[in-house]
Amino acid sequence: MKKNSWINVGFQVGALVVALLITTLLLVAAGAPPLKAYASIISGAFGSSNNIENILITWSPLLLTTAGVLITFSAGLWNIGIEGQMTLGAIFATGVLRALQNTQLPPALIIILGILAGVIGGALWAALAGALKTFGGVNEIFGGLGLNFVSTALTIYLVFGPWKRPGVGSMSGTQPFDEKLWLPSLPHTELSLWALGISLLVIIAVYFMLRGTHLGLRLKAVGKNSKAAFLMGVPTWQYSMFAFLLCGAFAGLSGAIQVTSVYHRLLPNISNGYGFLGLLVAMLINYQALWAAPIAFFFAAVNIGSVQLQIQYKLDSSFAGVLQDLLVLLVLLGEGARQRFIKKG
């Protein structure tokens, strides 16, 4: 390995060590024995087959949102609105399932239509953020953030309004669908190999798209320098819109999968932060699609493992987020420090 590569590895390991150090300090401050807490995260993640199934269930939506933001990041866009796009995917899927559940259509077809509707819903919501950006000059971060709030409000309205359970609406969501409308899963779990398979296919497709197609290269050019890309003949705003649409489609797919295979109904907060987590994964891997799957898996494992912290040490399970965020921040910081170091060196 060249000297520079060793320096790179050094900075990344350094960032990891510092992240663990700070997390340890926080654990101590929260009154939990750090080593035991780490052990419980690991056992919480991999201790039983049930836990591993839960990781895989979390992995699937995370892979999809990561795939989506890899595309928008390529095009130089911060699609913060991915949470809302995922939510709209869930709403569209629920809507189609509700509309068709009492018809004579074969259940498999209804599920497929529901998922397709989710894809379209996510894409439309992203198109809105994209149009605001392209035609309205609204920064996609603000547009996306605003649309996230709207999507949350819309979900709550539906859950407590038109789609409420017979009797009274509740935070536990709409009336669950009949089991025939569930995406087939492994016996006694919510783990659907269909969902997992589709998600893995998507991330692989995105990897190849960004690496080996004219489409991916043009997206990259738009992201790196849209003026230069335009002069080289790339229709830039169309590509930006395309990136939004595709990202939204994957987010919508992810939302539809949450409905059809995990919760079997529409819940408030159905996106569960997976969109933001996808952004974190993409930043951590420095937008290299190759690493998306393992890092997303790691994040899913931390999420699931941290549930144990709550049970054993009364720590809030959002501790997983603290660890993940610290990791991303410090890796980014390490990257900045590395560049300064190399410049000086």
Add this chain to the structure above:
Amino acid sequence: MDVELRDIDKTFGAVHANVGINLKVPAGTIQGLLGENGAGKSTLMKILSGFIRADAGEILLDGHPVIIHSPADAIQHGVGMLHQDPLDIPPMRVIDNFILGRKGGLTIGHAAAERDYKRLAEEFSFSIDPDSYVDALTVGERQQLEILRLIWLGAKALIFDEPTTGISAAQKVKLFTALRLLASQGKTILFVSHKLEDVEGLCSRVAVLRQGILVGEAKQPYTTKNLVEMMFGKEISVGARDPCAGDGKTNLSLRDLSVEDYRLKVQNVSLEVCCGEVIGLAGMEGSGQGLFLRSVAGLVRTVGGHIFLNDTDLTGHSYHAFKRLGAAFLPAARLEEGLATGMSLTEHIVLAEEAHGFFIDWDKGRELTRKRIADFNIHGTPASPVESLSGGNQQRALLALLREPLSLLLLEHPTRGLDIESTIYIWSKLKDRCREGTCILFISSDLEEILQYSDRVLVFFSGKVTKPLESKSLSIEKLGELIGGKGWPESTSGKSK
């Protein structure tokens, strides 16, 4: 305030922008500073006003050496600068812009400030409503606001960078009156310009810079010939020139083309360009040639007239429509507009070529890139990120991205910042294109380059354009005069807004 610069020296990378400059300006003087683009005028004034630090040298104000760290620092010392593009904040009100930059406590003394503003405005007979918004003002009015602001902040020496560009004749009269008033109050005025007429009419003394060196000073009355010679150097012998390589067939035809931006209007330009012909566009930066070139590329919407390329009317079409018909535009800002930082040469080449199929054949791409690297003598590898290349190599890379064949090639400063060897190489490549029938329009601030490589020349001055001039009939001196706004017939098209 007496202003003195001693041995000011500044380099930017390989460019020696100021070479040991000495200049003494007594209080109450209007000092002109002349020089072509890149002569080092702006650098020198930015050093005096604290925007950049000199590598060496001293600044003395009223005989005392001072060290100026920032523009805020400069104004503390009584030095203020008006930039060519006003550095105000358009979405804010006039009065808020006026107050901005004032050192003070937590509260803004709005009432007092407004009184001061009105008093100053009256003194200079400027009439801008303090409650209007800056984006509704003309360039000239924004300039007036900036003058008032700097005076209010206590400026005793004022630097004006090309202040007469983009303002109306009436505003110019107002400006000059204000400047003379300021000088009579004992303030020092530094007037940076390339317009001979303005400098001759206003300044009691003038210093001329060329290639970072202060080549001479003069006092009223001036002889224009002498100033031009100092600005552009002595008559330079131009080497043998290739004749027009074209076959006489008209390739590009412009009919009464008009285009404008917020500060300039270029009006009614008509031009027929035949295959293989090279048209040089001369003029000081911002005289309208950039706007004109971009409009011929379809990058700037025209406001009148027609553009025909190969007999197809492209008026109002986008750059991509021009591109499909064989036009190409190469920007001067290579890394800002031409190349994408963070992408490799191969990625650029693949991007610029017509895409076949969905997947990229990277092997083929790399092979093509290696061929282009050899063809264009680029020092780099297919995997080199473009930002790692030197300026000359970046320029060659830009040329290497052009597809074959082209009917129209539009270039902004194709050889700016390049050494003589790269320049010759690039022009040999461009002339190859001409022999294949491409016609070329290029902007350059290097008069020698204009005369050497163009068949015909258009000179721009404040939006005015000459008729196409045979470059054989032109000399550096004649060109220099036209660029400086001298020797124009009265009835030329176009005018400043």
